Structures are given as C-alpha cells and as structure tokens.
Amino acid sequence: MFARDDDGVELNAEFSVLASGEHLSLVLESAGGRGAGSRPRNDQYVPALTLLLDRLRDRQAVLVSGVVASARTAHLPEEARSIVPVLVELAAQRDINEVRLQITRAQGRVGLPDGAAKEGNNRKRIELRLAVPGYGLDDAGQLAADLAAPAKPVSNTVLPPADELLHHLTGETILTVAGRPNKILGVQDGAAHVATDRSPKGQPVAVADVQYGLDLLAERGSVRVSVDELGHRSAFVGAILATLPHVRVTPSPATVTLAGPGDEPEADDSHFGELDVLAQVKVRTEQAQLRRLLGQGRDCAPCALCGDEFPVQFLVAAHVKKRAACTDAERRNLRAIAMLACSFGCDALYESGWVTVDETGRIQTVGLDELPAGNLKLRLVHLTGRRCDAHRAESEPYFAWHRKTTFRGNLTSRPRPSTRTS
Incomplete structure (x- = not known):
C-alpha cells in the first residue's frame, strides 16, 4: 500500500x-x-x-x-x-x-x-x-x-440527521453492500421498519443506530460495515450511509468513506442530491460532552488511571467498554460508560489491554517480569495497584467486559499491593 x-x-x-x-x-x-x-x-x-x-x-x-x-x-x-x-x-x-x-x-x-x-x-x-x-x-x-x-476536514462535513434521511427514503428500496434489497416501510416511535427478503412484513431498526453510523462517518471519515463497528443491523445502516452524496463504497472490506474535496463520487447521486439542501451540520459532539461532564466544568482534571492532573484538552473521554460493543442504552449511560484518561499513555494502555481495573477498583497490568527495563515498565509499575477513580458499582459491569475481552494479562497471578492508598 x-x-x-x-x-x-x-x-x-x-x-x-x-x-x-x-x-x-x-x-x-x-x-x-x-x-x-x-x-x-x-x-x-x-x-x-x-x-x-x-x-x-x-x-x-x-x-x-x-x-x-x-x-x-x-x-x-x-x-x-x-x-x-x-x-x-x-x-x-x-x-x-x-x-x-x-x-x-x-x-x-x-x-x-x-x-x-x-x-x-x-x-x-x-x-x-x-x-x-x-x-x-x-x-x-x-x-x-x-x-x-x-x-x-471532518468538522466541515455536512450530513443529514438520521430521522430526516430515513423519512426521505421511506418507500425506497436500497441495496446493502452485498447487494441485498432493503425497503423502508415507514418511520415511527424512534424506529424505521425495514422489509427484507427474509422479513417482508418488516423489522424495526432503531433510528439511533442509524444516527450512530452517521456520527461515526462524520467523525472519522470512514466506517466499516460490520457488526463490531455498527451493531447487529450493520448491513442496513451501511446501506443508508451508501445513499449519501459524495461517498465511496468499497466491497472488501465493506467500507463507506466520505470523498475528499477533490474526489469525484463514484455513483450518480442525483436521486439524493436534494439532501444537500435539507442537511444540517451534524457531527458527533459526544467526546466534548463527555469531557465536560466528567471534568465537571474544570479547566484541569485528574486522569482516572494515573491520578495526575492535566488540562482537559490532554484528557480523553475513554470508554470503559468499547463504544462499538455498547448498546444504545449503554452509550447513553454517560457517567458510567466513560472515564477521563490522559493522552500521555494511560488511554493507549487501557485501550490496548495493557492495563485493566479489577472488581475492587484497583488497576492491574500485564505481567511485569517479562518486560525489559524502560519507560513502559516504569509506567506500568506506577499504575499497578492504584485505585481507579472511575470504578463504581454502576461502572463495574463495563470494567468486567474490558477484563474479559480486552485485557492481555492474568489477574489471578498478580498479587495486589497492600501499602498503596492512592
């Protein structure tokens, strides 16, 4: 490449x-x-x-x-x-x-x-x-x-809200990336009712699931059409994203990508050209909202893992449970699903599974004995056994998910320090 x-x-x-x-x-x-x-x-x-x-x-x-x-x-x-x-x-x-x-x-x-x-x-x-x-x-x-x-230029991306887009496509048959037809029968009570070959009378798809796909596309510029990325109705959500003006769709891996300023759209977008008029700027502001919520309006706040205090622009609203794996209800449980982690290592170490938080709220790390001396080992030694400020009864199920699916180490083989109180 x-x-x-x-x-x-x-x-x-x-x-x-x-x-x-x-x-x-x-x-x-x-x-x-x-x-x-x-x-x-x-x-x-x-x-x-x-x-x-x-x-x-x-x-x-x-x-x-x-x-x-x-x-x-x-x-x-x-x-x-x-x-x-x-x-x-x-x-x-x-x-x-x-x-x-x-x-x-x-x-x-x-x-x-x-x-x-x-x-x-x-x-x-x-x-x-x-x-x-x-x-x-x-x-x-x-x-x-x-x-x-x-x-x-993600901040300048113009995408329509999900409900407007779904209402506009009602009665239309659209194709998934794999070429299977989906027809939107109607939109009501927060769900689009979608008919397929297997369900000709229609099955509901939450409008919020489509909005999540739109937000992700606006934020990142590219979205994979997969269950891990878009949830169990990913094929339909991907089909909706593919109707947008100025996107490119690639089949392997199935991906929808916003075209750059100089790119030409690969397909005729005249059928949906009027969406350029209807659309409002809609980019996901969840990261900023989470930082404000977790930082409680302060200019500086502590990292939930290392405990050091940083200006909020150096803190990431890290999802305790991977966002793509969350249900819509879990994504909306803002105080429990996220924590502030510093961009100077703690966020990356947690996301990649080098550290986790046990059921008592203490930070555990991968085995230290196998690591060579250096900055990584020193960082992990500093984190081992610390109390994670984000661990509470309501967030423990999300930390449990991380321990089970992401953590690379073995919790049972590592003794917990008894002298550290921070």
Missing part, C-alpha cells in the same frame, strides 16, 4: 500493517535500487515515514518497539536490530520529524561489524510495533487504509 499526502499525492514508499504477536506492526519497505520502470524503489521513504508517524500521533498511538526487518539482518538477535529501544508516546511528541530522525539514524549501525568507520543504509525495511487506541489485532487492514488516506 502507498500513502497519499493531504493534497492527495501518492508517495512512492510501500508500507503495510500486520498483526504480529500481541501488536499491530507498521512495516515500511526499504528504499534503493530500481522499482517498476526507471524510478528508484520507494524513493520517498523519509517523507512517507514522517507522514505515517504524524497520522499515528493523531490517533494517540504508542510505539512499543521497533526493529530492522531486512533479510540481511534476520540472523541477528532482536536487541541487535532494535531501533526503538524505549516506548514512545507519539501524542507527547511536539516534533514528529525528530522521532523520524531517531528511527532512521538508528538503522545506520544495524548489521555493521563493531568498529566500522561509516554508518550504513538508513532506509532499511523496518517494523514498528504499535498500540493504537480503537484498533485491535483484527483491524490491521483498516489501520493501513486509515493511515494511507488523506486527512479529511
């Missing part, structure tokens, strides 16, 4: 995202020699690496480790190939180019004999292991697509 910059220009540097062990890994292919035709292979290695790191920073990603992954160095032990010796929280890095420089400079010595006078190639094939909030091991393809796509 090749990334496009924010002007839509493709960079000549091939990359991929793979599920590797416990992590997602960004693999950037080496530069040099000749590629197809006369152009050097991957000659935009440096700008592409800088761009990818910048987009990972926007997603609050953490560089867990990194190695040279070339065939010539495959025989070396991992520590001899390391180019990211300590955990790097990208959100905390003001100059992403400096991170890129550290990675490329570190490559120069890998594979050279001790005492070599000159540094070698610093455009080698590399593997960067990541923890990215919101992306699990099954999301490698989606993360690659998201990193490759130009940034979209």
